[in-house]
Amino acid sequence: MMPLSSVAAVAFIGTVFWVASPEAATALAGAQHRWSPLAIGLVGAAGQSLALLGLYFFGAELRHRWRWFDRQCARARSGSRLGTERTATGVVAAAGLLGFPPVSVTAALLPGVAPRPLRLLPLMLALRFVRFTALAWAGSAFGAHLLWWR
DSSP, X not given: OOOHHHHHHHHHHTTTSTTSOHHHXXXXXXXXXXXXXXXXXXXXXXXXXXXXXXXXXXXXXXXXXXXXXXXXXXXXXXXXXXXXXXXXXXXXXXXXXXXXXXXXXXXXXXXXXXXXXXXXXXXXXXXXXXXXXXXXXXXXXXXXXXXXXX
16 A cells, blocks of 8 residues: 555655655555545645755756756757747646656746746646646546456
């Protein structure tokens, strides 16, 4: 059984280290039918929000120290339109709800490229809650077939 604290930990760690998947953790927790999808979504979003806040405030420093992350940010910046208020809102909404561009890269880039980045961060965090709640619900609705080891 996966405790809620593990969902939060995977969501926190998986924000930067993509081997750990917050999406898979929330779906798996939902499939276990131990908690409501809202609780799972809230815990997953809270864990990832802590990591995203860290990336928002210290992302530039991380980019200077970690070349791989800097390359990911450069690739996402060239493929997205984070320069104006209107396009930045669309990019943040897509990252928060769909995961493209990656939410970690978007959070790290926001302070340097969005006109009012602090207004966009709550939108991203709220959309992560919606995404994780939906994945937990999908896990609870369809995941019993995936838990063959039960």
